[in-house]
Amino acid sequence: MSEKIKSYPGFRIKTADLREGKVPFEAWRPRVRYAWSAGIAMSRFLEELKNGRIIATYCNKCGRIMVPPRVFCEQCFKPVDGWKYVKDTGTINTYSVSFIAGDASRIKEPIIVAVIDIDGASPGMGILHKIGEINWKEVKFGMKVKAVWKPPEERVGSITDIKYFKPIREETL
Amino acid sequence: MFGKKRVAIVGAGLTLFRRNLKETGKELAYEASKMALDAAGMELSDIQSVVMGTAPDAFDGVHMKGEYLADGAGARNKPYVRVYVGGGTGVFTPLAGWWHVASGQFDTCLVVCEEKMSSCFPHPAYAFTTIFDNILARPLGTTLIWIFALEMHRYMHKHNIKKEQIARVAVKNKRNALDHPCAQLAANITVEDVLNSEIMCWPVQRLDISPTSDGAAALVLASEDVAKKVTDNPVWIDGVGWCIDSTIWTNRDLYYPDYVEYAARMAYKMAGIKNPPKEIDLAEPYDPFDYKELHHMEGLLLCRKGEAPKLTEEGVTARDGDLPICPSGGLLGVGNPIAAAGAMKVCEVFWQLRGEAGKRQVPGDPRTGVAQAWGDLMQYGSVIVLRR
Numbered sequence A: 001m002s003e004k005i006k007s008y009p010g011f012r013i014k015t016a017d018l019r020e021g022k023v024p025f026e027a028w029r030p031r032v033r034y035a036w037s038a039g040i041a042m043s044r045f046l047e048e049l050k051n052g053r054i055i056a057t058y059c060n061k062c063g064r065i066m067v068p069p070r071v072f073c074e075q076c077f078k079p080v081d082g083w084k085y086v087k088d089t090g091t092i093n094t095y096s097v098s099f100i101a102g103d104a105s106r107i108k109e110p111i112i113v114a115v116i117d118i119d120g121a122s123p124g125m126g127i128l129h130k131i132g133e134i135n136w137k138e139v140k141f142g143m144k145v146k147a148v149w150k151p152p153e154e155r156v157g158s159i160t161d162i163k164y165f166k167p168i169r170e171e172t173l
Numbered sequence B: 001m002f003g004k005k006r007v008a009i010v011g012a013g014l015t016l017f018r019r020n021l022k023e024t025g026k027e028l029a030y031e032a033s034k035m036a037l038d039a040a041g042m043e044l045s046d047i048q049s050v051v052m053g054t055a056p057d058a059f060d061g062v063h064m065k066g067e068y069l070a071d072g073a074g075a076r077n078k079p080y081v082r083v084y085v086g087g088g089t090g091v092f093t094p095l096a097g098w099w100h101v102a103s104g105q106f107d108t109c110l111v112v113c114e115e116k117m118s119s120c121f122p123h124p125a126y127a128f129t130t131i132f133d134n135i136l137a138r139p140l141g142t143t144l145i146w147i148f149a150l151e152m153h154r155y156m157h158k159h160n161i162k163k164e165q166i167a168r169v170a171v172k173n174k175r176n177a178l179d180h181p182c183a184q185l186a187a188n189i190t191v192e193d194v195l196n197s198e199i200m201c202w203p204v205q206r207l208d209i210s211p212t213s214d215g216a217a218a219l220v221l222a223s224e225d226v227a228k229k230v231t232d233n234p235v236w237i238d239g240v241g242w243c244i245d246s247t248i249w250t251n252r253d254l255y256y257p258d259y260v261e262y263a264a265r266m267a268y269k270m271a272g273i274k275n276p277p278k279e280i281d282l283a284e285p286y287d288p289f290d291y292k293e294l295h296h297m298e299g300l301l302l303c304r305k306g307e308a309p310k311l312t313e314e315g316v317t318a319r320d321g322d323l324p325i326c327p328s329g330g331l332l333g334v335g336n337p338i339a340a341a342g343a344m345k346v347c348e349v350f351w352q353l354r355g356e357a358g359k360r361q362v363p364g365d366p367r368t369g370v371a372q373a374w375g376d377l378m379q380y381g382s383v384i385v386l387r388r
Ligand SMILES: [Zn+2]
Pocket: A059, A060, A061, A062, A063, A064, A073, A074, A075, A076, A077
């Protein structure tokens, strides 16, 4: 705002005014759906998830082993040099705990979300997933975690074939 | 000099920011554009080109949004383009306007930013889900707040920053906004209010976040010869920078926005700025969340990494501090109609440098200011340096 300007345009209404028809409006709902081919790299990745394995690609020029895998190295801008299985364990790089759903409404059980740096890939190669079998207040940065897979017959070739990652307890090491 | 011509801002316009405005996006664009033209003492016929900035089409449910808004931006029968870099759009749009004029192709450019988030039901947050990776992120039910909370938490962890320190940004900005006549969420709140507010996605709480809003902002850009004819106090665009990082954000360390630093270095080099904290008198970094102001102060090289919370605690970033940050009230206080919010920051620096900011005026006769916006998947930085 400039002190030279005395009034600013804009007529405030309430969202409820729209719902209750207190202001003229028009409503519309889109009727489309989408289906995406997963692509060259992701198709292989998803097929391997169905087999209960996480696969990476590597680039011999920069030396990175990359998860999620890609068919070209975005740094070197060349094709990757091959595929490599990595572990289904990793380290929590960062995490957050959601108490709300997509529409901002409250949910009963909080969802723990994390970036998990995958063992066997280059440092800092993380994927987004959920953390389970732990109270959210006990989650720590740097915590070691392991994938909890759906039973083979329930896997469909999706990132959700991993139900979540659970902490690796001392005694199970 | 960069470009063929030096470029000035000669007028600015802004609508109210509110959760829900009766005006259409087109009408809001018109109101801001007309105000900017009036402030510059110019007519639409003086405008040779128009650049529109507006963020996800999904909010409006109007897919050719640039075209839809064209009449409101005064673009009829003129060279016109819509630009879009997510949340970075509001500062990027003036940058695009800059190259229209700096190239020597046009003497004037009207820059218009508009956002109308209220049309999307049940909540505009749903529209944001369309920005995520369709194979890896969407099946998990990813939301915008999840990923920002991941970034905030990483930043806090890396530098051992407490939530109390971050909350001070929300307190400061909402209070600054009390002096902004367009503000949606101006308030006198305390650090305790922030810490006691509803947990959305830990560590993000209700009062850490800016609201969803409707609103528009506009700027008139002119080449040096035209600017000197229409005004005695032009504000020069002396530095521009923009940069994008990889979309695979889970492979980056989120504690620091490298791409903001690269954009800032580009803009500072052009403006001849060697010591940003000394040479910059005020800044409007992008603050959709309170931690983002701190994150961006560091990316803008206004302090060392991890030092922004301390400067905030010490009052350095207050409106009357040594380095005022978000004297407007920012997105946290004024509101966040995405593209219009970034442009509001450029308007604020323009008014501050002209000494027209009234109750919000920072002391010390500021000469140099910077505005910055941030967007896409935590990967885009746009930076503008203004001088009087
Ligand atoms: Zn490479």
